[in-house]
Amino acid sequence: MKPKYVQMVSGFIVLAMLLAGCSGQQALSNSEAGQLDDEKSSDSPDSSDSPNIQQTEPPVSQTDDNSDSEENIVEKITLQIGESSFTATLESNDAVDTFVDMMREEPVVIQMSDYSGFEKVGSLGTNLPTSNSQTTTSAGDIVLYNGNQIVIFYGSNTWSYTRLGKIDDLSGWEDALGSGDVTVTFSPEDCGLKIKS
Numbered sequence: 001m002k003p004k005y006v007q008m009v010s011g012f013i014v015l016a017m018l019l020a021g022c023s024g025q026q027a028l029s030n031s032e033a034g035q036l037d038d039e040k041s042s043d044s045p046d047s048s049d050s051p052n053i054q055q056t057e058p059p060v061s062q063t064d065d066n067s068d069s070e071e072n073i074v075e076k077i078t079l080q081i082g083e084s085s086f087t088a089t090l091e092s093n094d095a096v097d098t099f100v101d102m103m104r105e106e107p108v109v110i111q112m113s114d115y116s117g118f119e120k121v122g123s124l125g126t127n128l129p130t131s132n133s134q135t136t137t138s139a140g141d142i143v144l145y146n147g148n149q150i151v152i153f154y155g156s157n158t159w160s161y162t163r164l165g166k167i168d169d170l171s172g173w174e175d176a177l178g179s180g181d182v183t184v185t186f187s188p189e190d191c192g193l194k195i196k197s
Contacts, residue, residue, distance in 0.1 A: 076189035077103065077165065079142075079152070084176035087189055088142055088165040094129035095144050095162045100188065102126075107187040110150055113180075118155025120177055122184070124148050132160045139174070140167035152177070152184065 077100070079086045090096050102108050112122035119137075127147040136158040137143060143151045143161035151161070154174045167173060176182075 076168075078187050078189045079167070080185040080187070081176040081182055084172055086173065086176070087168045088140075089168055090165040091163045093131050093162065095131065096164055098128045099144075099164060099186075103186055103188050107185050109183060109185050112150070112152065112182050112184050115151075116157070118157055119151050119153045120182060120184070121145065121149050121151045124150050128162075130162045132162050135159065135161045135163060137161070140170050142166065150184075150186075 075090055077088050077090060079088060090100070099108070108124070110122035110124065112120035115121045125148070128144055130144060130147050135143065136156065137153045138156050139154050141153045141163070142165045143153075143163055145151050145159070145161055147162075150164070152167075154177050
C-alpha cells in the first residue's frame, strides 16, 4: 500500500510543478535561452556572490543607414517676401508634413495681411491637420491657425496654434514684412534640402 501511496503523492507533486511552471512562465525562444545561458556562465568575479537575478538588455533595433529611405525629410523651407529671402527650420508634425507635400507640388503663395500689429495672416485655401496647443509666439514663428490660416509673427501673442517652424535669422524680417499686405512664397530650401526617396 505504501508504494502506491508514494507514487500517487509523487505524481501529484510533479503534476503541480508542471502546472505551476506552465501558468507562470512564457516559453523562451532559442536565442533568448542562449542569451540567459551566456549571462549565467559569465566569468565576472561578482557573479557567484550576487543574487540569482537575471537581467537582460532591451533588444537593439536593427536598422541600417537607409532606414528612413521611405520617408522624405525636409528640415528647412524658404520664405520669399518681395526681394528678401528667409530660411525657416520646420517642426515635426502632421501639419508640416502636409504643408511640405504641397510645396513639393509647387511653391505655396499666400497673400498675407497685417493683424493686430504683431502678425501677418493669410488663407492657405485648404485645411492642414492640427495639433493645437496654447502657445506664446515670438518674432519669426510660423504657425497654423484654425487649420487653414498661416500666420507669421513679427511680435508676440499667446493663443492656441499648431507650430510649423521658425525663421532662422531675423535680420531684415520686420522691414520685409512692412506695415501692409505682403505676398509670401513658401518653398523647400534650395541648398541643404534633405529629400530621400
